[in-house]
Amino acid sequence: MLRAPRARPPRLRTTAAAAVIATVAVVIASMFFLDVAASAWARDLPRWFVDPFQVITKLGLSGWFLFPLGFILLGLAAVMAQTLPRLTRGVFAALAVRCGFLFLAIGAPGLFVTIVKRLIGRARPFVGGHDDPFLYAPFIWRPAYAAMPSGHATTAAAAAIAFGVLWPHSRWVMWPYALIIMLSRVVVLAHHPSDVIAGALVGVVGALWVRRYFAARCLGFRPGDLKAHPWPSLKRIRAAAAQVVSGL
Numbered sequence: 001m002l003r004a005p006r007a008r009p010p011r012l013r014t015t016a017a018a019a020v021i022a023t024v025a026v027v028i029a030s031m032f033f034l035d036v037a038a039s040a041w042a043r044d045l046p047r048w049f050v051d052p053f054q055v056i057t058k059l060g061l062s063g064w065f066l067f068p069l070g071f072i073l074l075g076l077a078a079v080m081a082q083t084l085p086r087l088t089r090g091v092f093a094a095l096a097v098r099c100g101f102l103f104l105a106i107g108a109p110g111l112f113v114t115i116v117k118r119l120i121g122r123a124r125p126f127v128g129g130h131d132d133p134f135l136y137a138p139f140i141w142r143p144a145y146a147a148m149p150s151g152h153a154t155t156a157a158a159a160a161i162a163f164g165v166l167w168p169h170s171r172w173v174m175w176p177y178a179l180i181i182m183l184s185r186v187v188v189l190a191h192h193p194s195d196v197i198a199g200a201l202v203g204v205v206g207a208l209w210v211r212r213y214f215a216a217r218c219l220g221f222r223p224g225d226l227k228a229h230p231w232p233s234l235k236r237i238r239a240a241a242a243q244v245v246s247g248l
Contacts, residue, residue: 001100005216007223023201030194035133038186038193039125050187057184059177060152062110065159069103079244091232091240097220098166098231101210105162106155109206113154113199122148125189133192150191150199156181157203165211165221166228 042050076096080089123135124147137145156178164171182200185191191199215221221228232240 001217001219003217006218007216009212009215009223009226020201020205023197027194027198027201030192030197031133035125035192035194036131039131039189042187042189043126045187053184053187056180057152057188057190060156060181060184062106062151062155065106065155066103069099069106072099073103084240084243087236088240088243091236094220094229094232095237097214101214101220102162102166105207105210106158108210109154109158109203110151112206113149113151113202117146117148117151118142120148121145122195125192133194147191147195148198149202150182150185150195152185153178153182153191153196153199154203154206157200158207159203161204161207162210165207165226166231 073096076092076099080092080096082089084092118141119139121136121138121140123132123137123145125131127135127144160171160174160178163174178200182196185196186193211221211226215223215226
């Protein structure tokens with residue numbers, strides 16, 4: 001991770017910058033024209049509809065991804081040894097690079113949002129008894145004033161991007177997951193739509209930036225087109241695991 005860049009990834013396209021600007025514009029417009037209406041809609045929803053979302057929304061916590069990935073990385077570090085065959089060490093290194101990418105692509109945007117949202121200090125819906133999308137208390141560092149951006153939306157969007165660039169077929173699962181998590185934050189009155197959109201933007205940009213960082217160092221991605229290198233085959237992973245077990 002600390003190696004100097006070995007190549008330069010392709011320049012960001014004009015369409016990417018335009019997409020970010022357009023999303024920011026949508027966030028601002030939502031604050032004026034959508035947030036109050038969405039919170040009023042969510043407040044009047046029946047309990048039988050809201051209760052399942054109270055459970056679903058917890059699946060947007062970053063721990064569901066970071067804890068398993070962290071344990072895998074620690075396990076790989078524990079078994080890595082110079083005495084292992086070169087092929088085995090290469091398999092473990094390849095797995096560590098990919099798990100490390102997932103960990104940072106999800107964790108880095110989440111950490112950024114955790115700090116920034118408390119500095120911004122935007123109130124959650126109906127804090128103080130009424131819904132005011134322009135109620136702010138910067139630097140107050142209280143959960144009730146930590147709405148913008150949504151941490152759950154950041155995690156969900158970052159996870160969808162991170163898994164999608166490694167396994168393109170997973171997008172059919174990860175993006176519906178991300179959209180449901182984003183909807184749940186509005187339904188349970190934890191966030192305004194603009195909070196969720198802003199969080200998704202941070203998650204997408206953060207995960208893609210981590211991919212560029214890895215690609216520049218030839219770690220898991222090709223610098224030229226940012227496509228992921230193939231994972232080690234299951235046969236090689238099994239062989240590497242057998243080498244470790246035999247040495248115990």
